Amino acid sequence: MALRPVQVNIKAVDSRAVGRFWAQALGLHAHHLDVTTYVGPAGGLVWPDPHTLGIDVVPVPGPKTAAKNRTHLDLATTSAEHQAEVVARLTALGATPVDVGQGDVPWTVLADIEGNEFCVLDPREVYRDTGPLAAVVVDCADPRAMARFWAEATDWTMHEVTDGSATLRSAEGTGPYLEFLRKPGGKAAPDRVHLDLLPYPGHDPAAEAARLRALGATDLDLGQGDAPWTCLTDPEGHEFCVLAPS
Incomplete structure (x- = not known):
């Protein structure tokens, strides 16, 4: 049994504009x-x-709080010129520079039109085949433990794992990476960005949710009522959903 990450869920006041x-x-x-x-x-x-x-x-009815999102997107670029072009293009679309304490780094930190932080990365060989979305990045206290949980929860494969960071990617080696970075501080606000997971055909979503609870996930009530998906948090409180096959 395993689940596949299928989408990044972003909450927004104006979902059409953010989309x-x-x-x-x-x-x-x-x-x-x-x-x-x-x-x-x-x-x-x-x-x-x-x-x-x-x-x-x-x-959603409420705007993002001032707290930095614990999950953000990293965008890939192929050269310094391409990075500058992407930053200029996104700024023209309404993105704004953000200071999250990054200091003097080779990537550029921006926020989308509702304040969700993301990074436009400097060109890196590791992301040469990901497409424009290089990685979904999650702040956490223990990257090793997070990598173990998410590798068992999903069918994605662990790559480099250290005390400071851990990386997973689909078993096929396609699409973006899922990265866990050690960052101080815990959850300060409900998650504005999270992952949605989907069972494979023939797999029971309820059984998958039970398996995740056994791995350390916890049920989460977001007012979803009797929705066909299950809301959970991982062992560090990051929200995610197990979807029902359509």
Whole structure:
């Protein structure tokens, strides 16, 4: 039994506008559905995407707090010139520079139109085949423990693991990485960005959720009621959902 990460869930007051921003940022298409906006390849909607993570932007009534998100996206670039072009293009789309204490670093930290932080990375060989989305990055206290939990929770493979960081990627070696970085401080606000996981065909979502609880996940009540998905937190309190196959 295993689950596959299928999308990054972003909460937004104006889900259509935030969806359009991320579609333009990643060179994808904003599919406006009944309630949410799904960012994925152009053409007919294919969900889940077999090669990468989509982005599902979900409307919520309240804006982001001043607290830094514990999960953010890193964008890949291929050269210094490309990095500068991406930063300029995203700034023109409404992104703003953000100081999260990064100091003098070769990447650029920005926030989207509702304040969600993300990074435009300097060119790095490790991300040469990820596509525009290089990584989903999670702040945590114990990268080793987080990598163990998420590797057991999903079918993704652990790569480099140290006391300071840990990395997972799909077993096929495609799409973005999932990275855990050691950062001080715990949860200061409900998560604005989280991962959604999907069982494989024929696998029972309830049984998968029970398996995750045995690994250390905890049930989470977000007011979802009798929704067909299950809201959980990992052992450090990062929120995620186990979706029901459509």
